[in-house]
Amino acid sequence: MICSTACQLSNRSMRRVALDSARKAALVAGVFYLVTFASSIPAVFLLEPVLDSPDYVVSAGDDTSVIWGSLLDLVNAFACVGTAVALFPVLKRHGEGLALGFVTSRLFEAAVIAVGVVSLLAVVSLRQAVASGANAEPLVGAGQALVVVRDWTFLLGPGTIPAINALLLGYLLFRARLVPRIIPILGLIGAPLLLMSATLTMFGSNTQVSVLSAVATLPIFLWELSLGLYLTFKGFKPVPVLTGQESGRVVSGGLG
Known part of the structure; x- marks a missing residue:
């Protein structure tokens, strides 16, 4: 009887720790x-001076805006x-396997963003070099x-x-039902739309600023926003694997 009570208390304690960790x-x-x-939304507006000005290197420029926008992009990364x-x-x-794939794709996304940041900061350096008297002609093309x-x-x-x-x-x-299913459904619907839009843009049949791009991006935008809000204010749903109530079934490892 004492052992049974102790085991119950231990199990409750373990479930509480698991839930707290998940929360x-x-x-x-x-x-x-x-x-x-x-970070990413304000960065779009702050980076406009360099993105929309072909002659930014020889213009008065707004280096402060570009640098702040670049820093926000790094925060995003x-x-x-x-x-x-x-x-x-x-x-x-x-x-x-899928979890590791998600981590890898996020790392790749962050690395690509960082390359873009370095490119824009290099443009700022070129403009400052021109302002200091460097030959402008080759630097404009660069x-x-x-x-x-x-x-x-x-x-x-x-x-x-x-x-x-x-x-x-x-x-x-x-699959795990960690959040209301409507949230991941938005992501699963939006993923092929975004891939289609991006592929068309790569081949010149679309642009990054178009109605098609906006429509294709909307489900992904809502998916990430709703997920962020739900995780922040609600947390994961208490499924058995989080509460420690699974019965001898190994759910980690592999793709299945």
Whole structure:
């Protein structure tokens, strides 16, 4: 009788620890998701001076705006990695291969964003060199080329990889029922739309600023925003694997 009571207390304690750990992971991941919105959206407007001006290198420029926008893009990149790192300990219990794939895709997205940031900061350096008396003619072309590099990093990073993230994470969350299923469904619907839009843009049949791009991006936007809000304010649903009530079934490891 004493042993049975002790075992029950121990199990309750373990379930409480597991739930607390999952709640902390959900909160951190949710906050990081919201940070990606809070950083990436203002960055779009702050970077307009360099992205929309072919002669930025020889213009008066607005280096302060571009630098702040670049810093916000870096914050976005770190927050992308943060979401994956925070979620991995929970996700790996439901499919370690897919969870690792999600972490990898987030790291790749962050790396591509960082390349774009370096490109724009290099344009700022070129403009400052021209202002200091350097020969402007060759630097104008170099500046335009660096902006083109940034445009491609935006397409291949934030414009494409979120679809891969949605397929991996959305499937895991849908299967594990860690959040209301409507949330991952948004991601699973939006992923092929975003991939189609990005592919058409790569081949010149679409542009990054078009009605098609906006429509294709909307489900992914809603998926990430709703996931961030839900994880921040609600956390994961208490499924058996989180409460420690699973009965001898190994759910981590593999893709199944």
